[in-house]
Amino acid sequence: MxxxxxxxxxxxxxxxxxxxxxxxxxxxADGGLYxxxxxxxxxxxCSVDNPEYHGLTAWEKIEKGGKTELRVEKEHGLxxxxxxxxxxxxxxxxxxxxxxxxxxxxxxxxxxxxCYDFTCYxxxxxxxxxxxxxxxxxxxxxxxxxxxxxxxxxxEKYQLxxxxxxxxxxxxxxxxxxxxxxxxxxxxxxxxxxxxKNRRNGLRxxxxxxxxxxxxxxxxxxGGCLIHGGSLHAKDRDSLYRWKNTIGPVENxxxxxxxxxYNQTMGLGYYEYFLLCEDLGAKPVPVLPGGYxxxxxxxxxxxxxxxxxxxxxxxxxFANGDTDSFWGARRAEMGHPEPFHLEYIGIGxxxxxxxxxxxxxxxxxxxxxxxxxxxxxxxxxxxxxGREYDRGWRSxxxxxxxxVDEHYYQSPEWFIAHHHRYDAFPVNGPKVFLGEYASHxxxxxxxxxxxxxxxxxxxxAHAVKLACYxxxxxxxxYVNWEPDMIWMDNQGAVPSPNYYVQKLFMNHHGxxxxxxxxxxxxxxxxxxxxxxSLPGGIVLEANESEVVFDNIVITEEDTGKQYTYPKTxxxxxKPKKKLMDVSSRDYTIHLHARELSGKKxxxxxxxxxxxxxxxxx
Ligand code: AHR
Numbered sequence: 001m002x003x004x005x006x007x008x009x010x011x012x013x014x015x016x017x018x019x020x021x022x023x024x025x026x027x028x029a030d031g032g033l034y035x036x037x038x039x040x041x042x043x044x045x046c047s048v049d050n051p052e053y054h055g056l057t058a059w060e061k062i063e064k065g066g067k068t069e070l071r072v073e074k075e076h077g078l079x080x081x082x083x084x085x086x087x088x089x090x091x092x093x094x095x096x097x098x099x100x101x102x103x104x105x106x107x108x109x110x111x112x113x114x115c116y117d118f119t120c121y122x123x124x125x126x127x128x129x130x131x132x133x134x135x136x137x138x139x140x141x142x143x144x145x146x147x148x149x150x151x152x153x154x155x156e157k158y159q160l161x162x163x164x165x166x167x168x169x170x171x172x173x174x175x176x177x178x179x180x181x182x183x184x185x186x187x188x189x190x191x192x193x194x195x196x197k198n199r200r201n202g203l204r205x206x207x208x209x210x211x212x213x214x215x216x217x218x219x220x221x222x223g224g225c226l227i228h229g230g231s232l233h234a235k236d237r238d239s240l241y242r243w244k245n246t247i248g249p250v251e252n253x254x255x256x257x258x259x260x261x262y263n264q265t266m267g268l269g270y271y272e273y274f275l276l277c278e279d280l281g282a283k284p285v286p287v288l289p290g291g292y293x294x295x296x297x298x299x300x301x302x303x304x305x306x307x308x309x310x311x312x313x314x315x316x317x318f319a320n321g322d323t324d325s326f327w328g329a330r331r332a333e334m335g336h337p338e339p340f341h342l343e344y345i346g347i348g349x350x351x352x353x354x355x356x357x358x359x360x361x362x363x364x365x366x367x368x369x370x371x372x373x374x375x376x377x378x379x380x381x382x383x384x385x386g387r388e389y390d391r392g393w394r395s396x397x398x399x400x401x402x403x404v405d406e407h408y409y410q411s412p413e414w415f416i417a418h419h420h421r422y423d424a425f426p427v428n429g430p431k432v433f434l435g436e437y438a439s440h441x442x443x444x445x446x447x448x449x450x451x452x453x454x455x456x457x458x459x460x461a462h463a464v465k466l467a468c469y470x471x472x473x474x475x476x477x478y479v480n481w482e483p484d485m486i487w488m489d490n491q492g493a494v495p496s497p498n499y500y501v502q503k504l505f506m507n508h509h510g511x512x513x514x515x516x517x518x519x520x521x522x523x524x525x526x527x528x529x530x531x532x533s534l535p536g537g538i539v540l541e542a543n544e545s546e547v548v549f550d551n552i553v554i555t556e557e558d559t560g561k562q563y564t565y566p567k568t569x570x571x572x573x574k575p576k577k578k579l580m581d582v583s584s585r586d587y588t589i590h591l592h593a594r595e596l597s598g599k600k601x602x603x604x605x606x607x608x609x610x611x612x613x614x615x616x617x
Contacts, residue, residue, distance in 0.1 A: 009515035012461035016283055018454070018506045019218030019468045020211060021436060023226050024268070025260040025481055026474035031104035032488060033473060034268040035204045037116070037190045038101045038108075038173060041265065043072045043084040044255035048237045049263040055084055058102045062141075062176060066094020078121055078155045078186060081245075081254040085121075085186035090129055090177055098176030100137065101188065105477035107139055107170030108190070109490035115193035116162045120175065120185055121251075124151045127181010136162050139170040151183070161193070169491060187251050197279055201250055201267060207473065207493055210486055212280055214503045220285040220346070220435055220468055221273045227349050228289045229259030232300045234307065240289045243270045243315055247334065260480045271331070274319060274340040284319065285466065287346035287377070287405075287435075288312050290363060292356045299355040308359075309366050316342060316371050344375045344466075346405055346435070352381035352388035357395045364399045375402040377433050383408040396430040403465055407436035412449030414557070415439050417588040419452050422460035432463055436470035438498065442483040447497035454505050461513045469502055538589070540577045541603045542570040553590045554580065 022028065030036065039058035047053055055072030062068065068090055074083035090097050101108070110116075116136065124130045135146040147160045164171070173190050177183050195202025196209065222241060230238040234245065238257035245254050246269025253266040270286070277284040291300035291308035300308055314327050319342035321328030331337070347363045348356055360378060367376055378401035380392030389406070396404040410418075422432060434457065439446040450469070457464045474484035485502065487494045495503075538554065552565040563580055570577050 004517040006515040006517075010512045011515045012513045014458065014461045014510050014513060016217040016466055017457065017461060017464065018216065018502070018509055019220065019282060019285070019466060020214060020216040020472055020502070021220040021224075021468040021470045022222065022273075022472050023224035023470070024222060024258060024264055025224065025226065025471055026484060027104065027262065027478035028471070028473035028475070029268045030263070030265050031478065031490075032475050033203050033207050034265075034272075035191050035195045035202050036265070036267055037103055037192070038188055039104050040101075040263070041189045042079070042082045042187050042251070042255060043086050044082050044265075045263050046237065049257045050261050053263065056086075058104075059086070059099055060102065062096055062098045062100055062174060064094055064096035064141075066090060066092040066097040066180070068097045068099070070099060079252045081252045082187075085184050086188075087125070088177065088183045088185060090127070090180045090182070093129070093178070093180040096141075096176055098133075098174060099185075100172040100174040101190075102172065103490070105475065105490050107168075107490075108136075108173055110136060110144070110164040110166070110168045110171040111192070112164055112167045114164055116164065117159065117191045117193055118147075118162060118173070118189070119157065119159050120149075120188040121155050121157050122149065122151050122183065122185050123155045124153055125182035125184050127179060129177040129179040129181040129183055131178040132158075132183065133174075133176045133178065134160060134162065135174045135176070136164055137172045137174050138168055139172060141172075143174075144168070144171075155184075155186075199275065201272065203268070203272070203276065207486070207488060208276070208279070210493060210495055210499070211276075214499075215506045215509070216280060216282045216468075217506065217509060218283040218285045218344070218466060218468070219273070219277045219280060220287060220466075222270075223259070223287065224349060224436075224470070225259045227259075227287055228293055228351060229295055230257060230293065232291070232293060232298055232304060240293065243286070243288065243311060243318075246270045247318070247330065262478070270315070270318070271334050271336070275336070278340065283344065284340060284342055285344045285346060285377070286315060286342070287349055288315065288363075290348035290351055290356050290379075291359050292348075292351055292353075294351045294353055294356065297353065297355065299359060305359065305362070309363050312345060312347065312363055312367055313370055316345065316367070316374060342374070344377060344403075346377035346379070346433075348379040349405070349435075350381045350385075350407060351379055352385050352392060357391065360395060361399050364401065368400075377401065377403040377405050377435075378430070380404045380406045382406075393430070401430045403433040404430045405433045405435040407434075407470075409436070409438050409440065412439040412441070412446045414588075415449040415453040417555075417590070419456040420460075421453075422457060422463045425460065425463035427462045431465040432467075434464060434467035437467070438469055438471075438483055438485075440483065442487075442496040442498055444497045446483070447501040450498060451501045451505070454501070458505075458510075458513055459516075469498060537581050538579045540568065540570045540579060542572045542574075543603055544572060546571045551590075552579065555588045555590075557588060 043055050045053040045057040061070050071087050072084050077083040077085045130151045132149040136144045145162045149158045196205045227241040230240045234242045246266040250267050258264040291305045317327035319340040323332040323337050378396040380389050439449050471484045473486050476489050485499045549568040554563045
């Protein structure tokens with residue numbers, strides 16, 4: 001095979017083609033990238049998050065000698081959005097009475113020599129128990145290091161630092177009281193001193209470093225299904241993901257149910273996502289709910305829908321607005337007067353269904369009118385959704401979306417067979433944002449199949465503008481979904497072969513795709529279908545000279561059934577050759593062709609015989 005590359009002829013700009021997608025599933029945020037070591041720090045866990053949760057999840061009492069009783073109350077809490085706090089009754093003072101936190105997974109991971117920043121809000125409610133002891137311990141109770149706090153009867157914030165004298169993978173954070181009486185505690189937090197870029201309320205260094213080394217062009221966040229599961233009402237405990245609930249002081253960001261069956265503290269919120277983008281040199285690609293929950297089929301109406309649309313506009317102001325704008329001022333208050341340079345915004349994630357397509361145009365129009373420079377991303381839903389997927393593309397074309405977010409998780413063979421999937425996508429109209437894709441495992445073969453597909457996307461850069469693998473992280477003790485790009489536990493991470501492929505492409509990201517000409521294409525050619533699968537036939541037609549197909553194999557993707565045509569000749573002087581009828585499904589066609597002497601080779605048509613469903617080779 002000979003490949004000629006014309007270094008002067010630019011075929012398409014690659015722009016921001018390869019990036020990453022962060023979603024808080026598999027405990028990717030709390031217990032993962034977000035460096036907080038205390039689980040249920042604000043005592044807000046409840047059965048709405050997970051039927052097994054309660055206010056004392058991940059907390060256990062310590063009562064050596066004396067007695068301790070624990071309960072969670074909310075009558076006079078400090079933080080209106082997170083009203084619960086711990087009440088620790090110590091009717092009988094003892095040698096060691098109080099509470100400890102179990103952390104995530106097997107425990108709090110302590111590293112010898114590392115300093116840990118402790119924060120809590122506390123008050124002595126009654127008795128002579130005004131002195132608190134804060135300690136790092138082993139799971140057996142051995143105290144490694146300890147510091148004291150003197151409380152008053154008012155809620156106050158206390159901060160101190162503890163240094164771990166040894167490594168322990170199953171450490172505990174204990175808060176015990178001297179004397180008897182009643183102590184109230186809230187927002188008990190422990191962070192390693194060294195976070196990524198040493199930011200307060202920061203991210204785990206090792207994990208963020210892996211992202212930095214990829215050099216992603218963009219970061220899509222925060223989901224995924226994460227954004228559209230839950231109640232439509234912003235104030236509900238299981239509200240849909242609302243970005244405004246994720247900014248401001250961490251203590252008062254309302255903890256919320258996560259679509260993946262656990263609690264999200266929102267400690268890693270929109271402000272932190274934007275900072276991460278800046279630190280990584282990646283463009284932010286936030287995705288907002290479209291005011292519709294596709295799981296319950298409920299959609300916001302009237303003023304409530306206007307609020308969702310408002311959220312989209314306000315987010316752009318939060319990211320880009322001057323510091324004298326309302327939301328720009330909030331960004332500045334949090335410590336970032338400079339804008340975050342938002343260029344993209346996504347509306348909806350896989351929300352196939354008419355209620356979404358009725359609402360999307362309202363978002364689109366509002367954003368386009370106020371911020372014409374922002375690129376708007378619609379959604380087609382998963383590729384496997386068939387007609388709904390086509391409906392998503394139609395909606396995007398009708399509204400004039402800049403990009404369409406499509407998703408698929410398929411076999412490695414599928415990715416190899418669909419190498420040319422986007423070749424025939426039009427140059428004009430909405431572009432592809434492949435917002436989620438992965439082949440079904442983390443082996444080298446999967447990674448290679450994805451690499452082949454990524455080459456295909458590069459070559460089709462006229463149509464594909466953004467693409468990111470999913471999911472990004474998985475904590476080995478909390479698996480919601482696999483495969484994943486980076487596997488982790490509390491100590492470290494194991495990047496998959498798929499990670500290294502992604503990193504390779506991002507580290508060698510070009511600016512433009514050059515025109516190429518392939519002479520003698522080798523023994524086989526694979527073609528994938530055009531996105532609209534319409535009833536009709538598969539027809540071959542020679543363009544300028546006779547083409548001999550030694551072997552053609554057509555595979556029905558869903559059934560695996562194969563149709564084989566051993567030798568087929570097409571000639572420009574003869575009528576088109578119809579191979580078979582097709583129904584509305586995906587087909588993969590493997591061709592072994594020779595004598596491709598004519599420049600334009602052959603044409604293969606799918607479905608109705610119009611321009612849109614033709615692929616040229
Ligand atoms: O990546 C995992 C999930 O797959 C995403 O949350 C969702 O968008 C898709 O169905």
